[in-house]
Amino acid sequence: MEKLFETFKLAIITLRANKLRSLLTMLGIIIGVSSVILLISIGSGLKVYITGQLQGLGSNSLYVIPGNLELQTGGGSSGGTPGAGTAILKFTLNHYRELTQKATTLEAVMGYSENNGTISYGGKSKTMQAAGVGYQYPEVRNQYPIQGTFFNLSQQEAGKKVIVLGKTVADDLFGSENPIGKRVTLSDNKFTVVGVLEKKGALGGVDMDNQVFIPFTTALTTFDVDKIQSFWIQAKDDVSIEQAKEEVEKILLRTLKKDDFSVLDTGSLISVITQVLGVLTIALAGIAAISLIVGGIGIMNIMLVSVTERTKEIGLRKAVGATPKIIMLQFLVESMVLSVAGGSIGILLGAAGSLAMRSFIPATVSLWSVLLAFSVSVIIGVVFGVLPAGRAAKLNPIQALRYE
Amino acid sequence: MSAKKPSKMPILELQNVSKVYQLDSQTLPVLKNINLKVEKGDFIAIMGPSGSGKSTLMHIIGCLDTASSGKVIFEKRNVSQLSEEELAQIRNQKVGFVFQTFNLIPRTTALANVELPLVYKGLETAERKKQAQEVLEKFGLGSRICHFPNQLSGGEQQRVAISRALVTHPLIILADEPTGNLDSKTGAEIIKIFQDLNKAGNTVILVTHDKDIAEHAKKIIKIYDGEIV
Numbered sequence: 247m248e249k250l251f252e253t254f255k256l257a258i259i260t261l262r263a264n265k266l267r268s269l270l271t272m273l274g275i276i277i278g279v280s281s282v283i284l285l286i287s288i289g290s291g292l293k294v295y296i297t298g299q300l301q302g303l304g305s306n307s308l309y310v311i312p313g314n315l316e317l318q319t320g321g322g323s324s325g326g327t328p329g330a331g332t333a334i335l336k337f338t339l340n341h342y343r344e345l346t347q348k349a350t351t352l353e354a355v356m357g358y359s360e361n362n363g364t365i366s367y368g369g370k371s372k373t374m375q376a377a378g379v380g381y382q383y384p385e386v387r388n389q390y391p392i393q394g395t396f397f398n399l400s401q402q403e404a405g406k407k408v409i410v411l412g413k414t415v416a417d418d419l420f421g422s423e424n425p426i427g428k429r430v431t432l433s434d435n436k437f438t439v440v441g442v443l444e445k446k447g448a449l450g451g452v453d454m455d456n457q458v459f460i461p462f463t464t465a466l467t468t469f470d471v472d473k474i475q476s477f478w479i480q481a482k483d484d485v486s487i488e489q490a491k492e493e494v495e496k497i498l499l500r501t502l503k504k505d506d507f508s509v510l511d512t513g514s515l516i517s518v519i520t521q522v523l524g525v526l527t528i529a530l531a532g533i534a535a536i537s538l539i540v541g542g543i544g545i546m547n548i549m550l551v552s553v554t555e556r557t558k559e560i561g562l563r564k565a566v567g568a569t570p571k572i573i574m575l576q577f578l579v580e581s582m583v584l585s586v587a588g589g590s591i592g593i594l595l596g597a598a599g600s601l602a603m604r605s606f607i608p609a610t611v612s613l614w615s616v617l618l619a620f621s622v623s624v625i626i627g628v629v630f631g632v633l634p635a636g637r638a639a640k641l642n643p644i645q646a647l648r649y650e
Numbered sequence: 651m652s653a654k655k656p657s658k659m660p661i662l663e664l665q666n667v668s669k670v671y672q673l674d675s676q677t678l679p680v681l682k683n684i685n686l687k688v689e690k691g692d693f694i695a696i697m698g699p700s701g702s703g704k705s706t707l708m709h710i711i712g713c714l715d716t717a718s719s720g721k722v723i724f725e726k727r728n729v730s731q732l733s734e735e736e737l738a739q740i741r742n743q744k745v746g747f748v749f750q751t752f753n754l755i756p757r758t759t760a761l762a763n764v765e766l767p768l769v770y771k772g773l774e775t776a777e778r779k780k781q782a783q784e785v786l787e788k789f790g791l792g793s794r795i796c797h798f799p800n801q802l803s804g805g806e807q808q809r810v811a812i813s814r815a816l817v818t819h820p821l822i823i824l825a826d827e828p829t830g831n832l833d834s835k836t837g838a839e840i841i842k843i844f845q846d847l848n849k850a851g852n853t854v855i856l857v858t859h860d861k862d863i864a865e866h867a868k869k870i871i872k873i874y875d876g877e878i879v
Contacts, residue, residue: 252769263757562753565714566814567742567770569735643714647753 250579253572257580260552268584271548274541275588275626276595279619281534283596283611284603289527291600291609296523297516306353306487307512308494310477312336314505335473336506339463342474344497351485351493356380357462359475365458367419367430374415375457376432378465378474384443386478394426394441401440402461407468409437412455416442432458435468487511538622541588542630549581549634553641560638561646574639581631582624589623660723661821661853662688662711667720669706669876680706682876684720688822688855693848695856695867703876705826708857712747712824713740725821742770746815750827752807754799760786760810761795767818785813789843805836812843816852823847826857841866 261268312335337357345355356379363376381402384390393416397408409430416425425439437460446454462474481490491509498507510518553560560573593616603609669681680703688694688711698704709715710722713729722729724740732740741747754763764782773781786795789809799807808828815823825844829837845866848854856867864870872879 248774249772252775259758558753559755562755563766563770564738565712565741565747565753566767567738569738569770571735572770644709647714647749 250575253576253579254583256576257583260580261583267548271544271584272541272588272591274537274544275585275623276541276592278534278536278538278541279589279592279623280596280599281537282531283593283615283619284599285530285534286527286615287596287600287609287611288603288607289523289530290612291603291607293520293523294610295607296519300512300516300519305512306481306483306490308477308479308481308487308491309510309515310337310479310494310498311508311510312476312506314508334506335475336502337474337477338472339466339474341498341501342477344500345477345479345494348497349490349493351482351490352479353482354380354382354480356382356386356478357474357476358478359462359465359469359471359473361433361465361469361471363433363458363469365415365419365430365432367425367428370419372415372418374412376465376469377457377459378462378469379459380462380478382480383459386480387446389443389446391441392444393424394439396441396443396459397461402463405461405463405467407435407437407464408440408460410441410443410459411439412443412457412459413445414453414455415458432460433468535622538626542585542626545581545584545626546630546633548584549577549631550637552580553577553634553638556638557641557646557649560641561643561649564641564643565647570639573641574635577635577638578628578631581634582627585623585627585630586620589620589626592623593619660687660689661725662686663721663723664710664717665721665723667710667717667722669703669710669715670718680876681710681717684876684878686711686871686878688853690821690853691848691851693845693854693856693866693868695858695864695870696873697858697861697864697870698873699859702873704857704859704873707873708824708826708855711822711855712745713737714747738770742767743818744821746818746820746823748808748811748815748823748825748828750830752799752804752811752831754807754810754814756799759796759798760791760802760813763799763810764813764817767814771818782813782817785817786810789813803836804832805839808832808836808840809843812840816847821853823852823854824857825854827859828856829858829860829863837863 342355342357345352349355358380359378361376361378362373364371364373365376366372380386381397381399384396390396391410392413394410396410397406401408409432411419411425419425419430420428425442428439429436430439431437443455443459460468466472466474479490479494481487491511494509498509563573596619597611600609600611664684664686667681667684667686668679671678671680684707696704696707706715710717713724716722716730725744729737729740754760755766761779761782764786765778768778768781783792783795786792789812791806791809791813794802794806794810799810802810808831812828823844828844829840832840841863844854844856848868854867856863858864
């Protein structure tokens with residue numbers, strides 16, 4: 247132990263004698279470790295965020311999205327807005343009516359569609375997202391009007407041209423003016439503003455208040471489409487979610503094929519998203535880990551140079567009694583100090599970066615990623631240090647002493 | 651280093667030692683049938699022109715190199731049967747090397763350079779520093795212990811190197827052209843050190859091509875073309 251500490255001290259002294267070189271050598275490891283730490287923390291942060299968002303919707307919620315999710319996982323990975331998948335849209339107003347009228351286990355059914363539109367008022371215009379939603383939207387998203395009201399069931403059923411503005415849109419178009427009752431133009435149609443929603447803030451850098459809401463029934467005519475992108479369904483409190491799911495499937499199967507749609511509950515949605523995010527995180531971290539290998543090669547390179555440079559010193563050390571084992575250990579410890587110091591700096595930088603990300607997502611540096619990064623640095627130090635250290639240990643003392 | 655009466659027990663014995671270097675397909679004989687006895691208290695000068703094999707002979711005596719054939723007996727042990735670790739231990743504790751080019755480790759203090767053999771011997775830090783300092787002070791380097799090699803004169807560097815060779819109280823001090831890189835005045839001082847060391851009971855083997863220096867030794871062995879003449 248005492249000996250190891252001596253060797254460690256010697257390594258520090260040697261590396262400090264070449265400060266710039268040591269730092270540059272560590273750079274590869276620093277970059278690799280910090281990006282692995284950062285990516286893993288972003289990945290887990292996203293997972294926490296999205297899971298939290300979905301759980302906020304309640305455990306008795308169902309989503310009906312087009313396409314078979316088992317065949318087409320990509321359709322379910324679009325975060326908190328189900329229905330933005332790539333599958334062919336098949337849902338019509340008839341499906342909505344059947345679900346609301348014939349089902350006995352369902353409390354509420356809400357159609358959902360996303361469209362890009364331009365809204366204008368008084369000479370000002372703005373491009374944003376126009377969401378076709380159900381009248382239950384405020385309860386679903388826990389976001390209520392601060393001015394006016396949300397549209398109601400009868401306005402939705404009649405396909406009235408009423409519009410609820412997000413806070414950003416209201417501020418941009420109306421400024422200090424009261425927008426309630428005003429007429430705005432959305433995609434060549436005149437709409438009456440009935441309400442303004444409270445501020446929700448940004449989600450992953452996207453301003454969630456830069457959108458407007460119209461009844462999904464109205465959206466079909468306004469944007470000239472005949473399909474609804476997805477349904478959000480709330481089951482009755484006294485039925486199990488499985489029962490509700492079965493009934494929804496039964497009703498839709500009367501007119502649709504099994505592969506045309508998927509019914510997801512919050513739990514399965516979370517598990518799908520978690521899976522996709524997990525794979526994505528590992529893939530990205532894996533790419534970042536390549537730079538660790540490059541960093542390791544950098545360490546090996548500089549250690550080989552160091553062995554050559556110090557050939558005479560190695561010869562002298564052998565002449566005064568160093569065994570090959572001791573020489574081997576000396577160089578191995580040196581390369582490990584390089585890689586572990588680089589790894590530690592990388593962990594700190596990655597943690598700092600993850601802290602900076604906190605204003606966007608709840609990124610956290612997990613203990614396991616730190617331990618992983620640390621042990622990978624140790625392993626790199628050993629693996630890429632063995633060749634140079636072995637070369638030093640094998641040097642013939644006489645030839646080494648004569649080396650100029 | 652106490653001045654005991656020289657006993658006639660050989661520390662080292664070379665019996666029919668030959669050394670051959672293999673260069674590609676050519677074999678190059680460097681030493682031929684060398685027989686040599688080194689006894690405690692000896693002061694031997696090995697003399698010969700460059701290329702005569704005197705350095706190789708010194709390396710074999712110092713267990714830095716092994717003989718191609720013949721027997722090297724170091725303190726009753728047959729060197730050719732010893733492991734790499736055991737040879738390192740002999741170099742560490744029984745032999746003290748002094749080189750022409752000093753071979754101090756750069757960017758390392760005089761004290762740390764002298765400490766080095768004690769590190770490999772496994773001494774504790776405090777004890778190491780104490781012993782190294784004592785030897786350096788003995789050679790008049792008390793005020794130089796924290797200096798780096800490039801801050802020392804040639805004579806001082808060689809005295810640090812001699813301190814390093816002596817710090818483990820070796821059985822044999824091997825000096826390979828120790829004055830080769832020094833001016834004649836400093837060289838004479840260094841030779842004086844070796845003479846004093848021998849008077850104090852140390853066994854010294856000096857390799858040189860310089861007749862004047864060799865004459866300071868008690869016994870001169872001339873080597874020519876790999877053979878003792």
